[in-house]
Amino acid sequence: MIFIENEGITNPSINLALEEYALRNFNPNQDYLLFYVNEPSIIIGRNQNTLEEINHEYVKQKNIHVIRRISGGGAVYHDFGNLNFSFITNHDIKSLNNFKKFTAPVIKVLKNLGLDSALKGRNDIQVAEKKISGTAQFSTGKRMVSHGTLLLKTDLTEVANALNVKMGKIESKGHKSVRSRVANISEFLEKQLSIDEFRTLLLEGLYEESEPFEKYHLTPEEWKAVHQLREEKYETWDWNYGRSPKFNIQNSKRFTIGEIDLRIFVEKGYIKEVKIFGDFFGKESVENLEKLLEGIRYEKEDISEILENINVKEYFGEIEKTEFVDLVYGGNEEE
Structure with a gap:
């Protein structure tokens, strides 16, 4: 197995582009392992309605990245306390959706650290009934990626804030996330570890599970291709928001001038x-x-721009334009 060095990059759009580029372009006769840590970001599942998964106002305020990945599953929060792992292998029908195969070596390393960890449900690693890792897969038909998160010291308050949706009623065909009780690995460790120490221990433990690893550094030409993929896909609104399935929104609120009830149909953003x-x-x-x-x-x-020169009071009475914009986009939830 070859270990891909991501050169310490923490930008999620670059790391996801690197992962996909390696999946589609690296030697098809080799297995690869990639580790990366992302700065604060929400990673959306391929088939999800982005707006249904995030607290949009909070995300904007905190400058949290929102990036869609190529694999299915639910939305997850990443920060500097979360280590992401990715196995890139040949497609194997027996391996597809076989999360046990790819999580087993990770679980063994966690057990060596004293954690009574196990794969529970379809694709979660748990300790003491708390989720400390979620995994997902994607296959091109020839190659596949099996990747997951490991919560070491993630800010769980931010997880709740960023994924606390403040929208009106949404009827969507998107795959909705199921919120689980989560915990950090650090809660179960006798000796606290930095993310770099944890990464090293995990890598050394995985070494024991296979032949010695070879480290690979991308060439300048390969990095150029990764950045191009990032710019053309992972940094675009169409990929991260516009790919959301069709959905209907009902936003309503009672003002002093009466109730305004909006029904909005959105398709591809x-x-x-x-x-x-x-x-x-x-x-x-x-x-x-x-x-x-x-x-x-x-x-x-x-929405604000299209209404810039519109006097909404002529349509509804004494309400402010910002109130109407907030209703169209934010719904009737209290901040």
Whole structure:
């Protein structure tokens, strides 16, 4: 097995691009292992509705990356206390969805550290009924990647904040995350470890499970290709948000002027249809607003921009434009 050196990069869009590039372009006769640590980020499953998984306002405020990965499963939070591992191997129908095969050597290392760890459910590693790792897989048909997270010292408060969705009612065809009781590995260790110490111990433990590792450093040309993939895919709104499945949103709120009830249909991240209901009194027909909003990206900035020169009081009465924008995008949840 060859260990890919990611050169200490912590940008999630680069690391995910590196992972996919290695999967599709490296020697098909070799197995590879990749470790990486990401700065604060939410990694969305391939088939998920991004807006249904994140607290968008909090994510923007904290500058947390939101990146979609190529594998399925649920949304996960990464930070500097979380170590990610990735096995890249030939596609094998017996290995696909066989999470036990790829987690077994990791679990052995954790046991050597004194953790009574085991694979529970479909794809989670647990200690004392608490989830400390989640795994996922993706196959091209010829090659496959089996990757996962290891929570060493992750800020679990941020996990709750970043993944606490503050939206109205969403009816989506996306694969929704199932929140599990999570814990950090450090909670179960007698001797505390830094993320680098943990990475070294894990790598040494995995050495024992196979032939000696060979370290591989990408060439400048390969890094150029990785960055190109990052720019063309992992840094784009279309990949991270626009690939979300079709979904319907119902946002409603009672103001002093009456209730405004919005029904919004979004497809591939764009507003396809809007219907505005309520018991408010306005001079202008809300159909004009509905038509104005159709066709734009379902992003708060885009909604604000399209309404920049619109006096919403003519449609609803005495409410502020920011209140209406917040309703369109944020729903009726209290901050």
